[in-house]
Amino acid sequence: MKIYRYPIKDSWKDLVKRPVLEQKEISGLITDIFAEVEKNGDKALREFNEKFDKADTQSISVTEEEIENAEKQISNELKQAIQQAKENISKFHASQKQEIQKVETVKGVVCWRENRAVEKVGIYIPGGTAPLFSTVLMLAVPANLAGCKEIVLCTPPDKNGNINPAILYAAKLCGVSKIFKTGGAQAVAAMTFGTETIPAVNKIFGPGNQFVVAAKEYAQRYGVAIDMPAGPSEVLVIADEQAVPDFCAADLLSQAEHGSDSQVVFISTDLKVFEETVKAIGQQIRDLPRNEFAAQALENSSFILINTLKEALEFSNLYAPEHLILAIADFEKYIPLIENAGSVFLGNYSCESAGDYASGTNHTLPTNGYAKNYSGVSLDSFVKKITFQQLSKEGLQNLGKTIELMAEAEGLFAHKNAVSIRLK
Amino acid sequence: MKIYRYPIKDSWKDLVKRPVLEQKEISGLITDIFAEVEKNGDKALREFNEKFDKADTQSISVTEEEIENAEKQISNELKQAIQQAKENISKFHASQKQEIQKVETVKGVVCWRENRAVEKVGIYIPGGTAPLFSTVLMLAVPANLAGCKEIVLCTPPDKNGNINPAILYAAKLCGVSKIFKTGGAQAVAAMTFGTETIPAVNKIFGPGNQFVVAAKEYAQRYGVAIDMPAGPSEVLVIADEQAVPDFCAADLLSQAEHGSDSQVVFISTDLKVFEETVKAIGQQIRDLPRNEFAAQALENSSFILINTLKEALEFSNLYAPEHLILAIADFEKYIPLIENAGSVFLGNYSCESAGDYASGTNHTLPTNGYAKNYSGVSLDSFVKKITFQQLSKEGLQNLGKTIELMAEAEGLFAHKNAVSIRLK
Numbered sequence: 096m097k098i099y100r101y102p103i104k105d106s107w108k109d110l111v112k113r114p115v116l117e118q119k120e121i122s123g124l125i126t127d128i129f130a131e132v133e134k135n136g137d138k139a140l141r142e143f144n145e146k147f148d149k150a151d152t153q154s155i156s157v158t159e160e161e162i163e164n165a166e167k168q169i170s171n172e173l174k175q176a177i178q179q180a181k182e183n184i185s186k187f188h189a190s191q192k193q194e195i196q197k198v199e200t201v202k203g204v205v206c207w208r209e210n211r212a213v214e215k216v217g218i219y220i221p222g223g224t225a226p227l228f229s230t231v232l233m234l235a236v237p238a239n240l241a242g243c244k245e246i247v248l249c250t251p252p253d254k255n256g257n258i259n260p261a262i263l264y265a266a267k268l269c270g271v272s273k274i275f276k277t278g279g280a281q282a283v284a285a286m287t288f289g290t291e292t293i294p295a296v297n298k299i300f301g302p303g304n305q306f307v308v309a310a311k312e313y314a315q316r317y318g319v320a321i322d323m324p325a326g327p328s329e330v331l332v333i334a335d336e337q338a339v340p341d342f343c344a345a346d347l348l349s350q351a352e353h354g355s356d357s358q359v360v361f362i363s364t365d366l367k368v369f370e371e372t373v374k375a376i377g378q379q380i381r382d383l384p385r386n387e388f389a390a391q392a393l394e395n396s397s398f399i400l401i402n403t404l405k406e407a408l409e410f411s412n413l414y415a416p417e418h419l420i421l422a423i424a425d426f427e428k429y430i431p432l433i434e435n436a437g438s439v440f441l442g443n444y445s446c447e448s449a450g451d452y453a454s455g456t457n458h459t460l461p462t463n464g465y466a467k468n469y470s471g472v473s474l475d476s477f478v479k480k481i482t483f484q485q486l487s488k489e490g491l492q493n494l495g496k497t498i499e500l501m502a503e504a505e506g507l508f509a510h511k512n513a514v515s516i517r518l519k
Numbered sequence: 520m521k522i523y524r525y526p527i528k529d530s531w532k533d534l535v536k537r538p539v540l541e542q543k544e545i546s547g548l549i550t551d552i553f554a555e556v557e558k559n560g561d562k563a564l565r566e567f568n569e570k571f572d573k574a575d576t577q578s579i580s581v582t583e584e585e586i587e588n589a590e591k592q593i594s595n596e597l598k599q600a601i602q603q604a605k606e607n608i609s610k611f612h613a614s615q616k617q618e619i620q621k622v623e624t625v626k627g628v629v630c631w632r633e634n635r636a637v638e639k640v641g642i643y644i645p646g647g648t649a650p651l652f653s654t655v656l657m658l659a660v661p662a663n664l665a666g667c668k669e670i671v672l673c674t675p676p677d678k679n680g681n682i683n684p685a686i687l688y689a690a691k692l693c694g695v696s697k698i699f700k701t702g703g704a705q706a707v708a709a710m711t712f713g714t715e716t717i718p719a720v721n722k723i724f725g726p727g728n729q730f731v732v733a734a735k736e737y738a739q740r741y742g743v744a745i746d747m748p749a750g751p752s753e754v755l756v757i758a759d760e761q762a763v764p765d766f767c768a769a770d771l772l773s774q775a776e777h778g779s780d781s782q783v784v785f786i787s788t789d790l791k792v793f794e795e796t797v798k799a800i801g802q803q804i805r806d807l808p809r810n811e812f813a814a815q816a817l818e819n820s821s822f823i824l825i826n827t828l829k830e831a832l833e834f835s836n837l838y839a840p841e842h843l844i845l846a847i848a849d850f851e852k853y854i855p856l857i858e859n860a861g862s863v864f865l866g867n868y869s870c871e872s873a874g875d876y877a878s879g880t881n882h883t884l885p886t887n888g889y890a891k892n893y894s895g896v897s898l899d900s901f902v903k904k905i906t907f908q909q910l911s912k913e914g915l916q917n918l919g920k921t922i923e924l925m926a927e928a929e930g931l932f933a934h935k936n937a938v939s940i941r942l943k
Contacts, residue, residue: 183625225930
């Protein structure tokens, strides 16, 4: 835990720096895996399952039977929870639909945009220490709402060749069309090239380890789009004198437990809240099953005392956090000051885990400072917006001279002629 | 010109293939240029101006005086044309603004999105054979509407160290904050790192040659975002029996004159229109100043006779053209069949040059098949959409159990605890 008391502004640019990630040289490995999957398809995937996941998978397709069995394995309570989360995520993402709005820019010239779903999308769900079925909801729900025709999900099998039942249940519930047992860079390669069983997709979504991140970046060379560049998860909490230290500590820890590379920043204008939050962390961390991760993440975390909330927001904008919690009384007053953030949580009862699971907002968000230039995943991420224009003869007459003059000034006479020939 | 009469569907996937671009090994050169600009800043830029553009530029900043002089150099007629284009582009892009829409997903849980401008954006405008001041409008107008605080423009100087006056005039008119005389990969590097005079930006827009394209791709390693991946410009024209062959020919040529790598596809269901369009191209091309480019582009172009308009649309969706012209009577009936396209032009009077300059739609569009997974530039390209959520105590009570169950099932107990501690 690094503690900074009223740091001068000149030092801020160092404080907002993320630790440079250890960039292991894995590009050769990624190239090899892509080549292998492109050449040998499913056979390569089965071999990688054995090699990397120690799993013997005769078939990489998940069967209807496996999905039915999964449904039996999870409690009704959890099912209801997943259903409620799905409902809220649907409601919020459905509200992002835009009506077609036709604009007559000049008499006889009508322009508008129409949405079309990205036809085929791929969702990657990591295996590893936590079965992230919540990410299935966050990606499959908007994909389905957008009208994507094919929603493919890839996730690594466990040693027995199985997928976590909650992942299967959520996938089925949210309209995923096909589920496959394959993980890592090879899953990304499979969705890029397609194999005998896995369809090639137009856009790949979802989190993953450094191999998955590198593979998604590499996949773009083959014309595939990706959701956004990735980095470790982050939270920045701003607390004033009315914040509850126990709540702040719990939020900071819920970020820290993600992994040892998680980023946690705490800023307070109040010395008492500051000190008590630090103390509360020490108490709460003891009982956490994942406290080793949390302790490692906290080592790199920054705890900052600052003079004013305005300065706190200024610091936050410079850092551009994935998650921003405003544990302050007058949060409405400070919303207009927020420039860069992925998702914002307002007041003492808006904990980050609400947005991680069930409030309705998306949890696939820009990290690593990308909140300065990227939005989180939304309905927009699953559609293209096509522009249309319809000019009547009168419309072209009204606009013709303008187009001819500009085309001529750019030296593009065929562009000019396309107008002139119509107005002759 | 490659002519295909009623090609069988099995052959389509070959017909929609773009020619593989000659990928010269330029990555070493890009790395060197970036290193040089990062190290030596403006000095490096001045040297590159001399080396690549044969221009002696004492200062790389364009002065107020130069802008005033530019204004005097262009005709009132052209100024009015640029102003009308600006007005239409403003009107259409302003219509893309979205009101904040708050959604109560569960009682006490309110979610919404707010737009924030990308703070600093960079616009690259190529030099070369045509002074693309229209692209200044297409990028600076929405940047300005979005509220970007810094709009930087880089473009290479001519041999006398000057910038085309129409570019300067358009930049001034559309609220560009700073204009610099630097081109190629070095301009992209300058906007990535910043120099003594050029500010580092968050997102870089604009077309360019293979060096600029490679540099924009490379810039992303440093956290900069870009508008979209790039390829040569394209048009696909679909014509039925009521299309006017002279108009079709003019549209195809206006695409072909862009450069020898331009992509032109013509599809007709009518033999007479088909043959007369081919003939009209032969006649119209003679008088074009850029007919060498056009002739080269036409060599690789496809002219396809097809049985039905439905098939024509099917082919078009597979090709995913940057520009799609529907020179057909019943275009309204066929709009719902369009799945993949950048911008669509409807009927006999909607020529592509209308959208290139002045109808109001953006001309920065996805090429090379990227219309399958990318949208063209719009107001959205200049903002981030930040999600907000505000939970009251009651809201968290309503949602708490769901969050706790899901967090526990994912093995994330600190996430669960952030709820439990608040509801205790």
